[in-house]
Amino acid sequence: MINVFWFxxxxxxxxxxxxxxALKNDExxxxxxxxxxxxxxDLKNKKDKRVDFIxxxxxxxxxxxxxxxxxxxxxxxxxQKALEKITQxxxxxxxxxxxxxxxxxxxxxxxLAKYLQSKNIAFHTFKDQVIFEKSEVMKADGTPYTxxxxxxxxxxxxxxxxxxxxxxxxxxxxxFIKTSPYKFPSLQDIGFEKSELIYPDPEWNEALIKKYHDTxxxxxxxxxxxxxxxxxxxxxxxxxLVKKAVVTSEQWLNELIWREFFMTILYHFPHVVKxxxxxxxDKIEWRNNEQEFKAWCEAKTGYPIVDAGMRELNExxxxxNRVRMIVASFLTKHxxxxxxxxEAYFAEKLLDYELSANNGNWQWxxxxxxxxxxxxxxxxxxxxxxxxxxxxxxxxxWVKEKYAPIVEHKFARERCLEVYKKAVKE
DNA sequence: TTTTGAGTTGTTCGA
DNA sequence: GTCGAACAACTCAAA
Numbered sequence: 001m002i003n004v005f006w007f008x009x010x011x012x013x014x015x016x017x018x019x020x021x022a023l024k025n026d027e028x029x030x031x032x033x034x035x036x037x038x039x040x041x042d043l044k045n046k047k048d049k050r051v052d053f054i055x056x057x058x059x060x061x062x063x064x065x066x067x068x069x070x071x072x073x074x075x076x077x078x079x080q081k082a083l084e085k086i087t088q089x090x091x092x093x094x095x096x097x098x099x100x101x102x103x104x105x106x107x108x109x110x111x112l113a114k115y116l117q118s119k120n121i122a123f124h125t126f127k128d129q130v131i132f133e134k135s136e137v138m139k140a141d142g143t144p145y146t147x148x149x150x151x152x153x154x155x156x157x158x159x160x161x162x163x164x165x166x167x168x169x170x171x172x173x174x175x176f177i178k179t180s181p182y183k184f185p186s187l188q189d190i191g192f193e194k195s196e197l198i199y200p201d202p203e204w205n206e207a208l209i210k211k212y213h214d215t216x217x218x219x220x221x222x223x224x225x226x227x228x229x230x231x232x233x234x235x236x237x238x239x240x241l242v243k244k245a246v247v248t249s250e251q252w253l254n255e256l257i258w259r260e261f262f263m264t265i266l267y268h269f270p271h272v273v274k275x276x277x278x279x280x281x282d283k284i285e286w287r288n289n290e291q292e293f294k295a296w297c298e299a300k301t302g303y304p305i306v307d308a309g310m311r312e313l314n315e316x317x318x319x320x321n322r323v324r325m326i327v328a329s330f331l332t333k334h335x336x337x338x339x340x341x342x343e344a345y346f347a348e349k350l351l352d353y354e355l356s357a358n359n360g361n362w363q364w365x366x367x368x369x370x371x372x373x374x375x376x377x378x379x380x381x382x383x384x385x386x387x388x389x390x391x392x393x394x395x396x397x398w399v400k401e402k403y404a405p406i407v408e409h410k411f412a413r414e415r416c417l418e419v420y421k422k423a424v425k426e
Numbered sequence: 427t428t429t430t431g432a433g434t435t436g437t438t439c440g441a
Numbered sequence: 442g443t444c445g446a447a448c449a450a451c452t453c454a455a456a
Binding site for chain 3: 141145150278371374377417421
């Protein structure tokens with residue numbers, strides 16, 4: 001009998017909880033990854049940077065496994081069919097994986113758990129990608145928080161009561177199954193091509209995090225950690241990051257807590273995927289002008305800070321956090337385009353795309369979310385530029401051509417206030 | 427149950 | 442140029 005470890009969004013060998021539990025048993029462990037054809041077929045761009053990133057991360061794991069006399073088993077299929085195949089090929093005692101909290105992942109895992117149970121195979125899952133999950137940080141009355149500050153207070157209290165333990169999974173590498181190497185598929189084998197992917201190594205930058213509070217809002221400085229993509233795919237351990245954040249930067253620790261706050265919100269309020277967290281904001285009469293949306297996507301709004309951000313996104317798959325807020329406010333409030341359109345565009349383009357954070361932040365910008373920005377708070381792109389990019393270094397880095405403003409600020413602001421007021425009053 | 431204090435990230439206006 | 446108030450009034454969390 002063997003055990004199976006299924007890599008999902010935890011693409012690392014070190015400090016991986018489910019992997020640790022799989023490897024500490026007597027049975028040899030077969031490491032697998034499934035390129036889910038349900039998900040891949042939805043990706044329009046065959047040079048998707050995220051697929052490339054996953055592919056590269058798997059390659060690194062594969063090489064380490066080969067060095068240990070083992071091999072990564074990769075299947076290109078639906079998870080259901082992939083597991084059927086594997087359980088036919090091997091005598092599987094149990095499947096190990098880490099929790100995944102998105103609504104579609106929960107549904108997938110529930111179905112697979114039933115299937116595995118019917119085959120008498122255990123399905124062991126563990127908390128790994130967060131410090132506190134699901135219902136671990138709740139109000140005294142047992143209901144979930146919908147405001148960040150009290151959530152973060154209790155989160156920190158819980159952390160204090162439960163010191164972080166890391167898991168030395170990499171030291172158990174000898175317990176992987178010994179095999180001759182399985183074929184490692186190329187990007188072409190799974191229907192994709194090499195992208196122009198550039199991403200930072202998952203390195204902790206102590207000096208940067210110490211200055212984080214002062215420099216994080218300046219888009220021309222590389223003042224943000226750039227670790228989001230590694231958190232997204234689990235190429236870095238959240239436990240190791242939080243341990244360091246606690247002693248380095250309260251501000252940065254808060255950003256990690258925001259990540260868990262939005263994950264908790266999505267878990268308890270899955271309706272936010274399609275609808276406003278606060279239902280009255282679903283009454284907003286969006287203009288949804290297709291040409292204007294196209295101009296926003298293509299970085300042709302005529303507002304340099306907005307266009308710079310969109311250009312950065314289109315070219316790199318990343319956008320500085322301050323600029324994300326500015327372009328989101330511009331789309332929803334200046335152009336009165338449904339936040340879901342913007343959310344979908346970010347989902348397609350962002351290398352660090354994460355449903356919970358993307359949805360939470362878009363709803364924050366649109367004013368429709370929990371703990372959201374009040375609707376009358378409308379970013380003025382010029383004021384934001386004066387404050388955060390006064391020498392226009394960031395703008396000049398990304399904007400080559402100038403366009404006439406798509407809409408006049410004062411007019412757009414007043415129009416937005418009227419439309420929102422009407423929706424909220426009804 | 428009622429009350430009280432507080433709530434990521436702003437802008438504009440007028441003194 | 443700087444500063445404080447208004448924006449509009451609501452909802453949440455906790456005592």
